[in-house]
Amino acid sequence: MDIRVLGLGNVLMGDDGFGPFVIEALKAGYEFPPNVSVIDIGTPGLDLAPFLIGADAIIVVDTVRADGPGGAIRLYRREQILKHAPGLRLGPHDPGFKQALLTLEFAEMGPSQILLVGAIPALTVPTPFLSRPLRNAVPVAVHEVIEELDRLGSPARAKRGVIDVNPWWERAA
Amino acid sequence: MAKITIDPVTRIEGHLRIDAEVAGGRVTKAWSSGQMFRGIERILQGRDPREAWLFTQRFCGVCTTVHAIASVRAVENALHLEVPLNAQYIRNLIVAAHAMHDHIVHFYQLSALDWVDVVSALKADPAKTSQLAESLSPWPHNSRMELKAVQDKLKGFVEAGQLGPFTNGYWGHPAMKLPPEVNLLAVSHYLQALEYQRKVNQIVAILGSKTPNIQNLAVGGVANAINLDNDSTLNMTKLYAIKDRLDEVSTFIEQVYFPDVCAVAAMYPDWLSYGAGVTNYLSVPDLPLDTKGAAFDFPGGTIMGGDLKTVHEIKSFDEPYFRENVSESIAHAWYDGDWARHPFDEDTEPKYSKFDDEGKYSWVKAPRFQGKPMQVGPLAQVLVGVALGHEPTVRWAKKTLATAGTVAGVTLGPEVLHSTLGRHAARMIRTGVISELAKKHWGLLVENIGKGNTDIFNQPTFPSGEQRGFGFHEAPRGTLSHWIVIRDAKIHNYQAVVPSTWNAGPRDEKAQPGPYEASLVGNPVADPELPLELLRTVHSFDPCLACAVHTMDPDGTEIAKVKVL
Numbered sequence: 028m029d030i031r032v033l034g035l036g037n038v039l040m041g042d043d044g045f046g047p048f049v050i051e052a053l054k055a056g057y058e059f060p061p062n063v064s065v066i067d068i069g070t071p072g073l074d075l076a077p078f079l080i081g082a083d084a085i086i087v088v089d090t091v092r093a094d095g096p097g098g099a100i101r102l103y104r105r106e107q108i109l110k111h112a113p114g115l116r117l118g119p120h121d122p123g124f125k126q127a128l129l130t131l132e133f134a135e136m137g138p139s140q141i142l143l144v145g146a147i148p149a150l151t152v153p154t155p156f157l158s159r160p161l162r163n164a165v166p167v168a169v170h171e172v173i174e175e176l177d178r179l180g181s182p183a184r185a186k187r188g189v190i191d192v193n194p195w196w197e198r199a200a
Numbered sequence: 201m202a203k204i205t206i207d208p209v210t211r212i213e214g215h216l217r218i219d220a221e222v223a224g225g226r227v228t229k230a231w232s233s234g235q236m237f238r239g240i241e242r243i244l245q246g247r248d249p250r251e252a253w254l255f256t257q258r259f260c261g262v263c264t265t266v267h268a269i270a271s272v273r274a275v276e277n278a279l280h281l282e283v284p285l286n287a288q289y290i291r292n293l294i295v296a297a298h299a300m301h302d303h304i305v306h307f308y309q310l311s312a313l314d315w316v317d318v319v320s321a322l323k324a325d326p327a328k329t330s331q332l333a334e335s336l337s338p339w340p341h342n343s344r345m346e347l348k349a350v351q352d353k354l355k356g357f358v359e360a361g362q363l364g365p366f367t368n369g370y371w372g373h374p375a376m377k378l379p380p381e382v383n384l385l386a387v388s389h390y391l392q393a394l395e396y397q398r399k400v401n402q403i404v405a406i407l408g409s410k411t412p413n414i415q416n417l418a419v420g421g422v423a424n425a426i427n428l429d430n431d432s433t434l435n436m437t438k439l440y441a442i443k444d445r446l447d448e449v450s451t452f453i454e455q456v457y458f459p460d461v462c463a464v465a466a467m468y469p470d471w472l473s474y475g476a477g478v479t480n481y482l483s484v485p486d487l488p489l490d491t492k493g494a495a496f497d498f499p500g501g502t503i504m505g506g507d508l509k510t511v512h513e514i515k516s517f518d519e520p521y522f523r524e525n526v527s528e529s530i531a532h533a534w535y536d537g538d539w540a541r542h543p544f545d546e547d548t549e550p551k552y553s554k555f556d557d558e559g560k561y562s563w564v565k566a567p568r569f570q571g572k573p574m575q576v577g578p579l580a581q582v583l584v585g586v587a588l589g590h591e592p593t594v595r596w597a598k599k600t601l602a603t604a605g606t607v608a609g610v611t612l613g614p615e616v617l618h619s620t621l622g623r624h625a626a627r628m629i630r631t632g633v634i635s636e637l638a639k640k641h642w643g644l645l646v647e648n649i650g651k652g653n654t655d656i657f658n659q660p661t662f663p664s665g666e667q668r669g670f671g672f673h674e675a676p677r678g679t680l681s682h683w684i685v686i687r688d689a690k691i692h693n694y695q696a697v698v699p700s701t702w703n704a705g706p707r708d709e710k711a712q713p714g715p716y717e718a719s720l721v722g723n724p725v726a727d728p729e730l731p732l733e734l735l736r737t738v739h740s741f742d743p744c745l746a747c748a749v750h751t752m753d754p755d756g757t758e759i760a761k762v763k764v765l
Contacts, residue, residue: 039240039258064410070261071412073309074301077398078412130309130365133357134391153240155255195254200246 030181031082031138032065032172035075035089035124038196042097042148042161043070046088049144049168051194056169057183063176072123079131084140086175087124088168090148097149098160100167105141140179144171155196165192202728216704216743218716219557220734222725227734230713230720231557232704234564241548244694249275249686250419250660256682256696257413263744264413265298265404266675267682267696273493274682275419277517278669279662282491284655287421289645290407290434292487292497293442294414295673296638297403300449302676302742303578303631304400304457307624308393311739314732315464316378316386319371322358324380326351332381336463336607339455341392342385350388370732375724378467386464389456396452399445406438421657426649443642450635453628461628462600465621466607470724475620475737477719478573479506481580482702484514484522484681486674487637489644493517497637500674501584502569506618511587523670526681526697528565531709540568540709543683543695544668566705566714567697575715576678576702577741579617579626585633586614592636596629620719623740662689675699677742703741716741 032053034046047067059065068078079085093101109128131137146168149158157165176183202222219231240259244252253271257264269291276283283291326348333342357364370376378386407424408414416423427433465472485500494516501513514522529540536549555561566573574580585593597614604625605612616622665688672681678699685693705714716738723733 037258037261039243039255066411067413068261068411069258069264069413071264072262073305074262074397074412076309076394077401080394080398126365129367130394133353133364133366134394135353136394153243155243195251196258 028062028083028179028181029081030063030084030086030176030179031078032063032086032176033068033075033078033088034066035068035070035087037070038194039153039155041151041154041156042146042158043090043151044155044157044196045090045146045148045161045164045168048157048192048194049088049165049172052165052169052190052192053172053183055186055192056190057173057185059176059183060181063181063183070123073127073130075123076127076130079127079138080136082138084142084179085138086142086144086172088144088172089124089146090151091143091145093145093147095147096160097147097158098164099147100164100171101145101147102171103143103145105139108141108143142171142175144168216738218720218734218738220720220725220731222728225724225726227720227723227725230717231561232564232706232714232716233555233562234704235562241694241696244691247691249278249662249684249689249691252684252691252694253417253419259696259698260744261412262302263675263677263698265294265408266673266680268414268417269295270671270673270675270680270682270696271684272417272419273517273671273673274669274684275660275671275686276669277671278667278684278686279419279660281420281658281660283421283488283493284653284658285491285648286426286645286653287656288488288491289641289648290422290424290656291417292641293638293645294404294407295486296634296641297400297407299634299676300453300631300638301397301400301404303627304393304452305397306627306676306742307457307461308390310742311624311736312386312390312460312464313366313369314736314739315376315468316383316390317371317373317376318354318363318366318369318383318387319358320376320378320380321351321384321387322355322380324351324384326384329381329384333385336459337455339459342388347384347388350391351384354387370730373730373732374726375732375736378464382463382467386460389460392452392456396449400449403442403445406442407434418657420660421655424656426654426656428649439642439646443639446635446639446642450639453631453635457628458600458632459603461625462604463607465600465604465625468621469608469610471621471736472612472616472619474723474733475623475719475740476506476618477717477721478575478713478715479618480504480569480572480574481583482569482574482576482679483581483584484672484674484679485516487641488517497640498581498633498674499585499588499590500581500679501588502574503580503583503587504572508583508587508614511584513584513588517671522672522681525570526567527571528567528697528701529708530565532560532706533562533565534560535565538709540571543670543681543697544685544693546693546695548695562706564701564705566708567702568708571710573705573708573712573714573718574702576699577623577626578630578676578678579623580678581674582626582629583614583617592633593629596632600625600629620723620737620740627742662686664688666692677744678702698744700741700744704743
């Protein structure tokens with residue numbers, strides 16, 4: 028089973044970098060079986076489609092526009108995304124995600140299982156740092172991804188010791 | 201007189217807004233506005249210049265590699281640092297693969313539906329469609345069975361009451377002219393194009409990394425260790441995997457993309473006369489053939505007033521004609537002041553005010569060359585190539601005009617390229633040329649490695665004091681340049697002048713409109729509530745903006761949803 032965990036978002040636009048940050052946290056804290064790819068995919072818009080072709084299941088981590096406080100995590104499944112998509116914040120990857128899924132669905136190349144782990148952003152401005160509420164939401168999103176991998180029968184293994192998450196874009200100038 | 205505004209759904213998602221005045225069924229005046237402040241360049245100040253490319257490739261998730269390439273070239277230019285040949289060839293292969301990917305996506309996924317009526321494809325006769333296709337191309341996947349399967353799938357979607365990826369199209373619009381058979385063929389190729397996007401992406405993945413953001417660049421070269429006997433480095437197995445994909449993608453370009461563009465151009469002859477706009481053209485040379493960037497496989501230069509005889513070649517990565525003549529005006533942009541300055545001397549102080557079509561109305565600055573607006577993109581590159589007698593460009597251009605002319609039953613000369621559909625034709629011509637040159641550069645890389653040369657990197661050293669550099673790249677959407685001022689090994693100032701700024705920029709201090717604005721004037725508009733024609737012309741530039749937009753009437757009520765992709 029080909030499973031892809033994709034972090035979507037722009038790491039230079041504050042909370043929009045949530046998806047890529049969660050990918051860094053997953054890679055720092057866990058080891059994954061060979062059938063699971065964990066990828067910081069940025070904001071590819073429709074160019075997302077080729078990265079979804081051939082996947083049986085995808086887990087997408089992104090920011091979403093929904094009612095609730097900054098940092099709240101919302102989960103969406105395939106049907107909800109395709110029928111009542113939440114607005115994914117910040118242009119370059121909206122409508123890319125839904126459009127890419129619909130295109131692949133039509134071409135019968137799309138993944139059959141989808142989980143979107145969405146975080147409600149607090150602040151999207153040009154900065155390479157997450158706001159405090161979003162930083163606090165990272166472990167919650169990581170937990171949702173790990174649970175989904177368990178459910179899909181491809182569990183990740185937690186690394187031992189103190190885990191330091193230090194993505195390159197947060198290093199000081 | 202009607203005034204149409206095509207504006208994004210929300211301010212934060214939106215990048216591009218188009219306003220047009222329409223009288224007598226034609227656009228009389230137009231404005232192009234960038235609706236999002238970026239200013240991301242300021243994040244770079246104070247950082248190590250060797251890391252700039254990692255950040256710049258995150259400017260935009262669609263144009264990732266191009267900002268990485270322009271950035272390392274800018275720093276290398278500031279340091280007068282040469283790049284080993286292997287590194288140039290590896291970069292060139294990434295550049296070529298990215299360009300082919302981007303152009304195929306643009307035609308099939310982002311703009312074909314401006315011309316193709318998906319619903320009409322249901323009325324097509326698959327057998328006739330197959331005959332038509334076989335008269336245009338030897339492509340093996342145009343059989344009656346395959347076309348019938350696509351039509352059945354489409355029927356299923358329509359009967360289920362949803363059009364999936366085709367929702368929000370202008371189905372049945374009076375400006376749609378293709379016969380049902382051509383529409384069915386186009387829908388079938390739309391689906392097949394997905395597979396070729398994946399194949400060409402795999403080239404970037406083998407060389408760069410499996411994400412859209414490449415990992416293998418460095419100021420001074422690349423990080424792809426070459427050892428033909430090692431599985432984890434660049435070796436013959438990987439090189440041949442690249443070659444296989446280049447061959448497959450070239451076949452798709454020749455046998456599918458080429459005939460499809462010729463057919464659309466032949467069946468929409470009017471659109472070879474609308475949409476010229478600014479006919480000053482700028483492109484820069486690319487695919488360097490030496491270590492310092494003084495010899496290239498793709499030429500660049502300027503053309504003024506649409507006259508190919510005015511061509512002025514840009515010859516090197518250090519060309520003063522380019523360095524001295526670029527400026528940006530903020531007279532109509534939401535920044536503090538009304539200056540026109542050279543990129544080295546610019547700052548980025550936002551000062552937002554309301555949309556004022558006589559005053560400031562855009563976040564996009566207005567780049568100028570010798571004070572003139574310039575159109576950039578594949579059309580600029582193809583026209584400069586033709587003017588300089590670049591053999592593959594001339595050959596592909598002639599073949600395209602001859603084939604489209606035959607289908608249309610008329611003679612087409614190069615002057616029809618100054619148009620909305622001319623930009624699509626030029627993009628396909630450029631893709632064809634690049635597919636040939638990619639194979640050539642693959643051969644050059646293999647040959648150089650065969651000589652025992654495995655150099656990939658020259659170490660940069662930063663002297664104290666100030667250095668200024670610029671790096672350019674002929675990206676899929678046109679001329680991209682990065683401008684850097686380094687002080688004591690840190691970034692002091694950084695500016696990116698991107699292709700969509702050249703094309704989508706507003707008026708300047710002399711009220712000269714930018715290319716989008718000029719190209720819309722004279723466009724027909726059959727139905728102001730469904731301004732398909734405006735989208736055709738704007739899309740032909742390939743705006744790097746994946747934004748959903750909706751149409752507003754002047755008092756702000758939403759009247760129709762459309763998409764600008």
